[in-house]
Amino acid sequence: MINRFEVRIIKNITYKTTLTACFIGYVIQAIVNNFVPLLFLRFRSEFCIQLAQITWLITINFAVQLTVDAVAPAFADKIGYRVSMQLAHILSASGFLLMTVLPDKLPSPFAGLVICIAMYAVGGGLLEVLVSPIVEACPTDNKETAMSLLHSFYCWGQAATVLLSTVFFAIAGIEHWRILAALWSIVPMLNFILFLKVPIATLSETRGQASGFAELIRTPQFLFFCLMMLCAGACELTVSQWASAFAESGLHISKSAGDLIGTMGFAICMGSARAMFGKFGEKIPLQKVMLASSVLCVGSYLLIGCMLCGFSVGIFWPGTFSLSAARLRNGGTLMFALLALAGDLGCCAGPTIAGKASALLGSDLHRGILCGIVFPCIMLCCVLLMDKEYQNGKVRNGNK
Structure with a gap:
């Protein structure tokens, strides 16, 4: 039995x-x-x-x-x-x-x-x-x-x-x-x-021998995706880390309410964007979604809309992973690890820049977060450049 x-x-x-x-x-x-x-x-x-x-x-x-x-x-x-x-x-x-x-x-x-x-x-x-x-x-x-x-x-x-x-x-x-x-x-x-x-299953079983560190570093596409990952982490964490404090100071509410409205609201909106693409993504090209999200993210930074920003950044991190995995077929575990490292560096850099800028601007958190708009702007430029290069046939598979 x-x-x-x-x-x-x-x-x-x-x-x-x-x-x-x-x-x-x-x-x-x-x-x-x-x-x-x-x-x-x-x-x-x-x-x-x-x-x-x-x-x-x-x-x-x-x-x-x-x-x-x-x-x-x-x-x-x-x-x-x-x-x-x-x-x-x-x-x-x-x-x-x-x-x-x-x-x-x-x-x-x-x-x-x-x-x-x-x-x-x-x-x-x-x-x-x-x-x-x-x-x-x-x-x-x-x-x-x-x-x-x-x-x-x-x-x-x-x-x-x-x-x-x-x-x-x-x-x-x-x-x-x-x-x-x-x-x-x-x-x-x-x-x-x-x-x-x-x-x-492992990537080596499904895609063969993975690229080494030196090979990846010499691949312009990989460095391009690292830049996108850095911006993805910075776009996300700049607002999410300061969401509670901004809600508390801007809306004059308690810390608990700030945590729920700011931090949790940001997370729910970000998760909703990822779940929606997970449900309907087969019908919509990923690059078009990332382009629309980049434009929306720039707008959300201008408005300092925490939940709107959460929705706009949702696709950045997983979308960059998917694009790099599709273009760099032999990247292997090392590629994912280095992309995660780049993303985590962005997670550290974004909130730090916003905090330092806020302190220099008289503790104005609004203007401090606004300084972080440089990251969604770079992300927007990357997506536009990537779309143009793929349309022109300039970007090839990483193995070629």
């Missing part, structure tokens, strides 16, 4: 199950990036951590993920996607679980938080590097719509993290945040079980 049941389970596990596991993987990455920032003020009061140290927690999280983006391809292809994904989920779950005890057990609570954040940041970085190539390698009918749908789940994960955490704190009290951290760890634990069984 047990054997028959196991056989039935295995027969029901297909590449659709793999896609589901990958979607959940991006939800986990959203939890990794968005849960702890909700606790910064709590950490400050409970552990007597200075604001400068809290800033370091943000820096460490993204610095570790950037490092993983850079080094993961060196071992992911060697040990295999499955082992790498299992490791990502173990580290993500461990980081959340240790956060419930380590800050209280170590002499320095800050050191305990750093260890936990670094641990789940490695897991989040591995997920970012590996999930997209796994989805790209799956035998799906339309790669572009699958990629867009995949990235929409990061947005749903971000919105769910903010909403469910806010509800939990309102009901149980923020002093019980350790319980919520333990509950969030269940998500990577369950997905770890899925990755024990799901079928996983």
Whole structure:
């Protein structure tokens, strides 16, 4: 009876199950990036951590993920996607679980938080590097719509993290945040079980030998897509990171309302754009969608419309991934990792430029964010140039 049941389970596990596991993987990455920032003020009061140290927690999280983006391809292809994904989920779950005890057990609570954040940041970085190539390698009918749908789940994960955490704190009290951290760890634990069984194809199996670092760097198309990824990350994070503060100061509402209207509203609109392309993308050329989105994004920066900006940037990241995967057929895991690295650099640069500009302009957040309009303008120029070059037949496959 047990054997028959196991056989039935295995027969029901297909590449659709793999896609589901990958979607959940991006939800986990959203939890990794968005849960702890909700606790910064709590950490400050409970552990007597200075604001400068809290800033370091943000820096460490993204610095570790950037490092993983850079080094993961060196071992992911060697040990295999499955082992790498299992490791990502173990580290993500461990980081959340240790956060419930380590800050209280170590002499320095800050050191305990750093260890936990670094641990789940490695897991989040591995997920970012590996999930997209796994989805790209799956035998799906339309790669572009699958990629867009995949990235929409990061947005749903971000919105769910903010909403469910806010509800939990309102009901149980923020002093019980350790319980919520333990509950969030269940998500990577369950997905770890899925990755024990799901079928996983690799890009090397479907497309042959992948290009090396030197070959990619010498490919103008790849550098072009890196620029687009940098702009995609900057366009997205410049507004999303300041959305709550702008809503709070501009609309004169509470921080909780600012989080829900600004941060969560941005995430929902961004996820909606990705889900819509995932549903109807087969009927609309990706480049036309990215062109329209670029124009809309420039307009949203001029208006400082948080939700409008969320909708406009939704296709940038997954769209650039899809275009690069279609044009650079032998890019492999390394290409996805380096594109993610470029995107993460944009995620760091955009909000930083807006914040510094705001400070120089008399703490005017409106004008500070407006300075970030340079990124959607560059993205618009890139899409126009790409469309013109493809129409003229100048841009060829990366292997030619």
